[in-house]
Amino acid sequence: MASPRYQRQDEDLELIRRCHSGEREAFARLVEAYQNDLFGKIYRWVGQKEVAEEMAQDVFLKAYRDLKSFRGDAKFSTWLFQIALNRCRDFWRVQKRSPDNWVPLEDRHDLAHGEVSADQEIERNQKIQRLRSAMSELPEIYREALGLKFLNDLSCEEIAHVTKQGLSNVKMRLLRGVEKLRKKLS
């Protein structure tokens, strides 16, 4: 019996085949299968719910339009994530030109609920703001490597696959990226 991983891949290929035949409902099944994971990954990068939802929607729209070019030689989730990465790159390029110290209200924990002390909450929000701000200032190659590893929990091998870089290249970008990020945060 096929492992869950291969079952998922087989299901995806079948749904994509049906999409190619004109069955839109098949694409809806793909959206439902991956929407939460994709949204979560994008949210970790951008920290804003509405923005992450909009970006996730853009990713699925692009995926639908480019579905004919998906050859099945990689996992659908990886292919989808590559589209998401390009979308995040666009987001960060715009962010670089925008004020970097805005935080969505929803990112600020509601103090009235009393789950976290005011001081802890302020410190946490400040750290998150500083981290996002520092990452937005990094060159794209380092920001991506760090984001994929530490925000999306990808291994170096997975990062190499998604970004189409060599493994040693990815590792070096992580090392230099951490060094540069620390300088910005210190």
Added chain:
Amino acid sequence: MKEEEKKALEEFFANDFSPSEQERILLEFPSLPQDAELLHSYLEALRSQPVPELRRDFSERVMASLGRPPLWETLRAGLGSWRRIALVSSLSAAVLALLLVGPRLWTQKDAAILVREEILENQEKRYQVRFAIRMPDARTVEVAGDFNQWNPVALQPSVKKDGTFSLELPLGEGTYSYAFLVDGKKWIPDPAASRKISDGFGNVNSLINL
């Protein structure tokens, strides 16, 4: 090496670097343990932030944004079985319904309430709050609330002319109720605000807590 630095380094290397690689790296990047430890504390803050729930109608919105299928696609998908024809018919009817009703549902796009903290010279805390809403059919949008004694203040239309209106206001700590006034006539709560409150006169206002 401190215990925290060791832990942070282990997280950094994970299963990606062999022991010999790790040795070489520590020679070339001697500050890596400290760098990793600092980064770890920031990442913990970020990871402790829960991922919000995706909106429930997300997949419907995605499918609606694909637009109407070409007729030949619908016909081709409908051939072969009554079940397929029934499915395509109901799908087409749903798409048609969405096309008729959809623009009304999605004219108003959610926008995030953005907040920036400022520390004033007297060490007091103040918040610059950016109110924003997308109303492509509106001529004017104003905001009024407890913070300005319910005197409507105009939001500025976006230079991109995409129907977005926004305004930044400085507010002190506290909880405020407010609403948007569209074209000087209609009061609506802020779609971006998760908390709402009735004003006791049949209207619903939004709540913001700073």
